Amino acid sequence: MQILIVEDEASLMESMVSYLAMEGFRCEQASDFHTGVAMLDRHDYLCMLIDLNLPDGDGLELVKLARENKSESGIIIISARNAIEQRVEGLKAGADDYLVKPFHLSELVARVHSVARRTHMDGGEVLRFGAIKVEPEEHTCFVEEQQVDLTRKELDLLLYFMANRNRVVTKEGIADYLWGEYGGGYGSYDFVYTHLKNMRRKLMDAGCPDYVRNIYGVGYKFSID
Amino acid sequence: MKLLTKSTLYIATLSLFLFFIMGVIFFQVLRNMSLSDLNRELVDMKEVVELYLDDYWGIQVGALPGIDSLSVRPAGSATQAEYIFGDTLKYDVKNEQYRTYRYLQYISQKGEENLLVRIYKSTTPTDKLVERVTLMITLMVILFLAGIFILNRFIFANLWKDFFEAIEKLKRFETTKEPVILGEQDIQEFDELKQVLEVMTRRLSNDYRELKEYTDHTTHELQTPLAVIKSKAELLIQSEKLGAEEMKLLEAINTSVHQLSRLNSTLTLITRIENRQFTEKEEIKLTGLLDRHLELLEEYIGLRRIKVQKYYKDGGRALFMDHGLADLLVANLLKNAIVHNVEGGTIVLETGPRSLVIRNDGDPLGFNQEELFTRFVRNTRRTGSFGLGLSLVKKVCETYNFSIDYSFDKQQHTFTIGLPA
Numbered sequence: 315m316q317i318l319i320v321e322d323e324a325s326l327m328e329s330m331v332s333y334l335a336m337e338g339f340r341c342e343q344a345s346d347f348h349t350g351v352a353m354l355d356r357h358d359y360l361c362m363l364i365d366l367n368l369p370d371g372d373g374l375e376l377v378k379l380a381r382e383n384k385s386e387s388g389i390i391i392i393s394a395r396n397a398i399e400q401r402v403e404g405l406k407a408g409a410d411d412y413l414v415k416p417f418h419l420s421e422l423v424a425r426v427h428s429v430a431r432r433t434h435m436d437g438g439e440v441l442r443f444g445a446i447k448v449e450p451e452e453h454t455c456f457v458e459e460q461q462v463d464l465t466r467k468e469l470d471l472l473l474y475f476m477a478n479r480n481r482v483v484t485k486e487g488i489a490d491y492l493w494g495e496y497g498g499g500y501g502s503y504d505f506v507y508t509h510l511k512n513m514r515r516k517l518m519d520a521g522c523p524d525y526v527r528n529i530y531g532v533g534y535k536f537s538i539d
Numbered sequence: 540m541k542l543l544t545k546s547t548l549y550i551a552t553l554s555l556f557l558f559f560i561m562g563v564i565f566f567q568v569l570r571n572m573s574l575s576d577l578n579r580e581l582v583d584m585k586e587v588v589e590l591y592l593d594d595y596w597g598i599q600v601g602a603l604p605g606i607d608s609l610s611v612r613p614a615g616s617a618t619q620a621e622y623i624f625g626d627t628l629k630y631d632v633k634n635e636q637y638r639t640y641r642y643l644q645y646i647s648q649k650g651e652e653n654l655l656v657r658i659y660k661s662t663t664p665t666d667k668l669v670e671r672v673t674l675m676i677t678l679m680v681i682l683f684l685a686g687i688f689i690l691n692r693f694i695f696a697n698l699w700k701d702f703f704e705a706i707e708k709l710k711r712f713e714t715t716k717e718p719v720i721l722g723e724q725d726i727q728e729f730d731e732l733k734q735v736l737e738v739m740t741r742r743l744s745n746d747y748r749e750l751k752e753y754t755d756h757t758t759h760e761l762q763t764p765l766a767v768i769k770s771k772a773e774l775l776i777q778s779e780k781l782g783a784e785e786m787k788l789l790e791a792i793n794t795s796v797h798q799l800s801r802l803n804s805t806l807t808l809i810t811r812i813e814n815r816q817f818t819e820k821e822e823i824k825l826t827g828l829l830d831r832h833l834e835l836l837e838e839y840i841g842l843r844r845i846k847v848q849k850y851y852k853d854g855g856r857a858l859f860m861d862h863g864l865a866d867l868l869v870a871n872l873l874k875n876a877i878v879h880n881v882e883g884g885t886i887v888l889e890t891g892p893r894s895l896v897i898r899n900d901g902d903p904l905g906f907n908q909e910e911l912f913t914r915f916v917r918n919t920r921r922t923g924s925f926g927l928g929l930s931l932v933k934k935v936c937e938t939y940n941f942s943i944d945y946s947f948d949k950q951q952h953t954f955t956i957g958l959p960a
Contacts, residue, residue, distance in 0.1 A: 323763050323766070323767065325767045325771075326763065326766050326767050326770060329767065329770030329771055329773075329774055330770065332774055333770070333773070333774060333777075336777065394759055394762035394763060394766075395759075396804055396807065397811065397816070398862075398863045414804075415762045415763065415765070415766040416762060416765040416766035416767075416768075416769040416770075416796070416800045417766065417769070418769065418773060419770050419773045419774065420773065467838075481777055482776045482777055484773070484776070484793055486793065486794070486797045487773075504839075504842055505838050505839055505842055508838070508842060509838075529776075529786065530783045530786035530787065530790070531786075531787075531790060532776060532786045532787075532789060532790040532793070533776065
């Protein structure tokens, strides 16, 4: 299934398309409001990523239009505007999520997965990665059918890794995804290490191979090899 | 002190002083005049008395016009060349009280006999006159002062009206609003004031608006290039072709871009608070707010083995403010208390009906205490901090008229937020 991206900044569009392509998503691109309107009904998209600030219109109108057309696609607003009112307005218009620029591509992918799960699966979905099985709706995790007791944060971290499998994710990206505004400003990412350590230990204790690899201190890669 | 009070006080002090001196002089002159009048009268009477002195035992005082009393007695051989004037008290049988009298004493030679003569004249009429005049003058002074007072008020109410109006308008002036424009002025000085104020406030408003627009635009326009750099760096990190060296470089870029975007969003936030863009008000329970944030920060508190002591004595104190700003305030204060704490230290939270106190262990500030709430002032030993957290806190406090104080004692930092009633 495709993803529709409506974004006027060509360079950012390119980045999103490349990263999503690595994850196996095919992307339709619209660089302005009118192209966006024209492309709204072309496919039954898995998810739409809509920038609010478009040169010839308001992205919010696009969101409303999509909802009026009974589109069941997940919609994520990507915007440079970071105000609670704008978030509320965006969500009221029918968006499923709101991502503030500048964002991590890894976070974008995690959110796309999450929104897609909510809009296209009727719960009961099972995610698998190697020996790991996760039921996101139930907040449960299994290694070879043996339940692993992960905390909420550890499970979120695991889902984040699974959404970005085989990619390098940075510790800043993890912190932003798990703690949002609380992620920054402490001058260290100690709590990222702690959660990561605990998650790895619990999984390995259950007999799971260690899938997390440290990549030159830049970040981590979750992969089977 | 008010201008009116002060000027009235000046005028009153000066006029009272002048009136006092004038009163004393006037009183003296009047008294001297009346005394010399009395003396002259007594001397005149002496001539009449002399006529009767030959038969001084038979003198009927009542028969001598203008004389209130007379005493004559033998003076022996005493001689006295000059007249002696004096004042004395005599008992007045008729009115049953003492009265003051002016007397003239002299020696009269009748043949070989020397007689000591004293002619008395009551001073009551002259005293009464002086008294009356003094009373009138006092009354005039009081009337004069009252007049000055009323005149002063009148002058202030009318002449200075525009001046006070200008002050009122200046008080209400905000950089975000229209410049101060006063009505037509017929007093030259006020007209100048009007023009100066108009030019000044107009420039202030313009400068402020331009600066605001500049910050708004800059922070906003920075978002997109930042997003591009961030995404490109992230894509580059995925490349299989890069070695450890290149990855190190990318890591540095990544970290800096991350910091830059945080700085940018915080500055945007400060601008928005300054612009009073947070207008929603809702009731937020202070203790609930604190507990919620403690829960969110739980992991970080645990990581540094910090102990939290709560003393909630607020009796369900609620804040009426924007929810986002309340979060911002508490989050930054708590974050501050955690970051600047020592390993295994404590955080003490005290809430009262009118205050919130946050105390934490820590080393003294490495800079001047007055600069604590200023932007970009931070402990240089820590990296990754911009020193914006407390200036955010201060901005939120200013928005809602909360007071904020800081003190350091016994290796403890204390922040006290004073809440309005």
